[in-house]
Amino acid sequence: MRITRHYLTVKGRRVHYRRCGEGPPVLLVHQSPRSSREYEAVMRQWGRQFTCLAPDSPGFGQSDPFSFRAPTTEDYADAVLDFAKAVGLSGIAAYGFHSGGIFLMNAMRRHPERFVALAVGGYPCFRPEELADVGEAYLPSFKPMPYGEHLVWAWNRLLEQSWYFPWYMPDDRRRMSLAHADPMAVQDMVMDLLAAGDAYRDGYRAALTAVYDVPAAGSDVPPALIASYAGDPMTAHIARFPPLPDGWEAAEQPTRDAHFAVCADFLSHHPAPAADLAEDRHRGFIAVQAGRFDGLIHWRGQGDVLHLHGPGCSLDLLSEDGVMIDLPGHGLSDPWPGEPPTDWAAWQVVIDAAAAHLGAKAVSHEALPCGEAVLLFPDLTPDRYGHHLVTAWANVRASHVFAPHYAVNIAHARPIDPAAMAPERLAAEHLALIRAGTAAQALHLARQAGGIA
Incomplete structure (x- = not known):
């Protein structure tokens, strides 16, 4: 199934997005430091039942960065809402993984009237002692160096993030079960990091400093699924969630494929309205x-x-x-x-x-x-x-x-x-x-x- 690619100017900022499939529109928001490219396999699968729309977040992939410094969770969430409106969505059914899920959750909490349904992969609920692990030490500067020194760091940082969490703490207590040394998987992530440059820190920082945005039990919000899968470091956080609103559920799946299948099934029961989709022509x-x-x-x-x-x-x-x-x-x-x-x-x-x-x-x-x-x-x-x-x-x-x-x-x-x-x-x-x-x-x-x- 073919994925097409488009540009759309949103409030003076160029946004690049991928599109695939037919059916009710579903918005997919990527994690940091990736781009919409990380969803290509998912889009080809989900495109059998949805029109998948996956924008590059500001500063990532081929989208322009924000025009100001230190963007917040709200800024990234608002960028999602602005794109959804500009592209033609009158109601949002969405999926986001890690950072993408954090931005979508913030957007839904503040503007529930914009959403039809939300599925999130790996939503965090950090304990106070864990927050230091994902602070500024998690976000070193990434700028080109004269002799390519930054490339050695980039490759090994993204390789070893599958070995332990956080990536800079090699410790037996922090080992991850999904460790690998697949050069093609690392290459995909490195290419996204090279495209983002130092802006990668903005997306991470905004996500990692976000407050717990899951609406309280009893809130009047659209239905949502918070899901994860074995091996994801955020899976353990599900047990920490306080009571969820009516129509919300949290579930762990055994594999990544099972996770995406459950999320697709959930969103299929809450379809968003059809839309005439917009794009730039220049x-x-x-x-x-x-x-x-x-x-x-x-x-x-x-x-x-x-x-x-x-x-x-x-x-x-x-x-x-x-x-x-x-x-x-x-x-x-x-x-x-x-x-x-x-x-x-x-x-x-x-x-x-x-x-x-x-x-x-x-x-x-x-x-x-x-x-x-x-x-x-x-x-x-x-x-x-x-x-x-x-x-x-x-x-x-x-x-x-x-x-x-x-x-x-x-x-x-x-x-x-x-x-x-x-x-x-x-x-x-x-x-x-x-x-x-x-x-x-x-x-x-x-x-x-x-x-x-």
């Missing part, structure tokens, strides 16, 4: 079916010339004005099915289809970097220790000192632009390269084969 995603490719292409801007980035880059790195796209497997566009092609014709048909859809009459290509594709774009498959992140950073940094970046000698020196060596600029290029993966080398080879310099 930037977004177009569905392209051309040759081997069948997926979404990310675009922005307008004009007669379609500007295309180079291998391992993205449209966000282009300086041109006008219309531009992320090529397949790059930026925010969908990947190729299977191995990316190295024949130019396969790429050309996708470009032609996108240009026709966007009304562009000509195409402009960013210049190819000099060098051999296999050396310019080495294998960046995620590994157990996160080495691929550091490799990519080193290559991006070296590319501003030598051309090609792997020829480290004075004969291949290039003029150094200090602005290009700024960690924030390197971080943007690094994120684009990691997103591209094997598509970067394939695009370079295809352009060479097609004579597109």
